[in-house]
Amino acid sequence: MNTAPSGPRFPSADSLFRPDLLAKYSANGPRYTSYPTALQFHDDFPLDHYRRAAADQGATETDLSLYFHIPFCNTVCFYCGCNKVVTKNRARSAPYLARLKREIALQASLFDTARPVSQLHWGGGTPTFLSHDEMTELMATTHEHFLLRSDAEGEFSVEVDPREASPKTIVHLRNLGFNRLSLGVQDFDPVVQRAINRIQPLEMTASVMCAARATGFHSIGVDLIYGLPYQTVRSFSRTLDTMLELAPDRLSVFGYAHMPQLFKMQRQMDASALPSPAERLALLRLVVERLTGAGYVYIGMDHFALPTDELARAQARRTLHRNFQGYSTRAECDLIGFGASSIGKVGDVYAQNAKDLTGYAAAIDKGELAIQRGVRLSADDRLRRDIITQLMCNLELRFDEFEAAYGIRFHDAFAPELERLRAFEDDGLVKIGARRLDVELAGRMLVRNIAMVFDRYLGQQAMQRFSRTV
Structure with missing residues (x-):
């Protein structure tokens, strides 16, 4: 059997794992494989x-x-x-x-x-x-x-x-x-x-x-x-x-x-x-x-x-x-996406096939696409999707990139969200600067919670459909 390389790699577990903060912020939330x-x-x-x-x-x-x-x-x-x-x-x-x-x-x-x-x-x-x-x-x-x-x-x-x-x-x-x-x-x-x-x-x-x-x-x-x-x-x-x-x-x-x-x-x-x-x-x-x-x-x-x-x-x-x-x-x-329940993303559209085999088979047998539900993204959806993707993948937001791509002033467009994130900053989860936001080491395990701040669809009823963030 192969052996994984030995020796610690940055970041260490101690810098990533803050049990007090994980317990404080644990909540139901999306995994953001899509937005919306x-x-x-x-x-x-x-x-x-x-x-x-x-x-x-x-x-x-x-x-x-x-x-x-x-x-x-x-x-x-x-x-x-x-x-x-x-x-x-x-x-x-x-x-x-x-x-x-x-x-x-x-x-x-x-x-x-x-x-x-x-x-x-x-x-x-x-x-x-x-x-x-x-x-x-x-x-x-x-x-x-x-x-x-x-x-x-x-x-x-x-x-x-x-x-x-x-x-x-x-x-x-x-x-x-x-x-x-x-x-x-x-x-x-x-x-x-x-x-x-x-x-x-x-x-x-x-x-x-x-x-x-x-x-x-x-x-x-x-x-x-x-x-x-x-x-x-x-x-x-x-x-x-x-x-x-x-x-x-x-x-x-x-x-x-x-x-x-x-x-x-x-x-x-x-x-x-x-x-x-x-x-x-x-x-x-x-x-x-x-x-x-x-x-x-x-x-x-x-x-x-x-x-x-x-x-x-x-x-x-x-x-x-x-x-x-x-x-x-x-x-x-x-x-x-192919097959029952599969989801596709083409341009600014998400589309999902019929979830059950009966509905899927009925559509295909008629020579039709099996798509049963979906959503077309608004301009606001596209912007927020990019923000959430950058947080989830790169653990940072470079405000100038969004300003150039979307013609906005980031601090003005997302003033309420940045204000909500001040509590996260006080806990050492993020660092908010004039031109960027960085997820700190202690915030990496809570990146879903950070991304949720930019999700305009979240409500208490919706959150009950998601898994715990920790």
Whole structure:
């Protein structure tokens, strides 16, 4: 097994982790994979808005990004809030794949297909629910209608469940052109795994990672979750020990969001076994200490990367971006979503497909786009989206950039927001100057809270639909 580089990297855990401030500012809030968030999408969204946006972007030099949602899962993980279809019937993927292929043709007809695709992602659900032949078929249809950049130029990623994927599957995915792997692990502790209904021995994960390295994947990312039932600092420390031996290029360590009122399967877990708020903070501190101490760069929120990984390099270049897959190295792509519930972003338009398979199938079978809801951004939305993106990705705002791009005087346009941020400044979370705002080290773990100040849509009812910021 590889070993992550040893020795602390700036910033240290002590400078990042202020438990008093984390407890003070912990609140429900968006993750800002989009702005406005999906709560602002509306059902009476005219399809012509999307078609016009695609036509207007035709003359641009902006690359394309493609997202494919494969909703099927063999078993249900009790913590999961994703849009999914739990089934052991593998035959259900065939009609879905047939409709995906028709949707690819429908969407491709709206775009200049000479525009290169620099980013592609299969998410779910479980993309590896598909058979090898089905995977080949889907990728072949994609190549038929879109121009993908070379392996060296593009980021082509796939979410993999190690319980479903053999080393042969990993080789097959690499041969199809995928060069980045995202593995769901969550926790190696068997007690926690039983509580969340995800039994995944270490050997499964290690086997997939070894196969990915042997076949030349550029980057391997792993998802962990803290705040799950029966987790303790001691047990999660063992999980982190094991993960550092495996040495993935990227780690996402999400705080579990317990919202059984929205996700019914979460009711299957024993809520009394969830860590207390104080225990969650202790788990979070453990994560920051262990990963930064092992040489991982803290990217932001819950993301860490080795300094050699493209994610860390993109942040250093100020080219980091956020989209519906989280942090991205490919800024300013137009995103086309395929499959049930997928979301696209084209120009100033967000558009989401029908969430359920029935609605999705009905639209595609009629030869229509499956878009069911969306929003077209106003000038104010575009400005605030750029502000929030800069905060989330670069941890700073350079006022002159916004003034030049939008013809505003930043201090005048955002006087109420800057006034609200004075309390954050008093707590050492931000520094506000005449020409810029900087997120201080203690504010990096609370960047969602800082960004929320610029969100004009947030209300108490809306905030209850989001996860905790800490």
